[in-house]
Amino acid sequence: MMRMIATASAVLLISLGVFAQEGQLDALRGQVPLLEERTPEPLYDAENDDRRRSRAYPMQPPTIPHKIDNYQVDLNANRCMSCHSRQRVGETQAPMISVTHYMDRDGNFLAELSPRRYFCDQCHVPQTDAPLAVENRFVDIAEILRQRRETQE
Ligand code: HEC
Ligand code: HEC
Structure with a gap:
């Protein structure tokens, strides 16, 4: 064997x-x-224009429209939460993390950020000005439905 x-x-x-x-x-x-x-490859610049991108599918984690260089996210500190947490958004004007980030996997609401949402860049990623390696042919469902209505008329 x-x-x-x-x-x-x-x-x-x-x-x-x-x-x-x-x-x-x-x-x-x-x-x-x-x-x-x-x-x-050369290093590309991270997008930092504060402009949100529209999402490509329902429940997509929005991409990050700002630089996150040197933002500490570990056992001791979560830099993202210093702007995006419920308590801080009034001061920072950052969009609040949505309710799903305060829910455990059974759908119960927690007072604090859920541990499964702690490491933000597991799901949210900054964008760079790198040329596309593969072309994106995604079309939003609203656009597909609109085209279908037009051909049916
Ligand atoms: C200094 C405050 C600050 C910190 C720290 C910060 N953000 Fe942000 N973030 C903002 C602001 C303000 C916006 C709104 C758009 C803009 O002005 O860039 C934003 C926008 C976003 C968005 C877009 C939300 C949407 O609905 O499109 C995401 C995702 C995001 N941040 C994730 C992160 C992550 C992940 C971290 C940590 C690695 C982080 N942010 C750290 C202030 C911050
Ligand atoms: C397991 C994946 C995951 C992790 C980890 C995660 N997010 Fe999200 N996030 C999402 C998804 C999916 C959405 C969009 C749907 C929703 O709101 O649940 C979202 C939405 C957001 C939004 C937009 C909220 C809105 O109302 O439009 C912000 C801001 C954000 N996340 C920030 C963060 C920050 C900061 C962290 C870390 C503390 C984090 N996220 C961790 C998946 C994640």
Whole structure:
């Protein structure tokens, strides 16, 4: 049994190597051969224009329209909550985290931020001015319905 596994993994590794050399497997490496170092992408600027983006689907976590460099989010502090918590929004004018962030998984409301919503950047991400790697062909459902009504008329 062990020998079979060893042979199988050896075959797999060899074929992986071959594919990687042809640049077919690793989307991040692109066509660069395994033994060569890729020229890294330039660093792109995070969007910081305070303009909200519209959402692409219901319940999508909104993207972050500001920089979050060096914002501490760990056991000791949550920098995001210093602006976005219920208590602070009056002062900061940041949009309040929605009620779902105060709910546990059974739908009970908590007085404090729910632990499952503590690490904000698990769901919310800043945007950069990087060129799109893949084109986005998303169309909002409202637009699809509008087009359908037009063709039916
Ligand atoms: C200094 C205050 C401040 C801090 C700290 C802060 N924000 Fe914000 N945030 C704002 C304000 C104000 C807005 C409203 C848009 C704007 O002015 O940028 C906003 C907007 C947002 C939005 C967009 C909401 C929507 O409905 O479109 C998200 C998401 C967000 N912030 C997440 C975060 C996360 C995650 C962190 C921590 C990593 C964070 N923010 C830290 C002030 C802050
Ligand atoms: C598990 C994923 C998840 C985590 C973690 C999370 N959020 Fe959200 N957030 C969402 C989703 C999904 C929405 C949109 C639907 C909703 O309100 O529940 C949202 C909405 C928001 C909004 C917009 C509220 C509104 O009324 O439009 C803000 C601001 C926000 N989150 C900030 C935060 C901050 C700050 C944290 C960290 C303390 C955080 N979120 C953690 C998923 C998450």
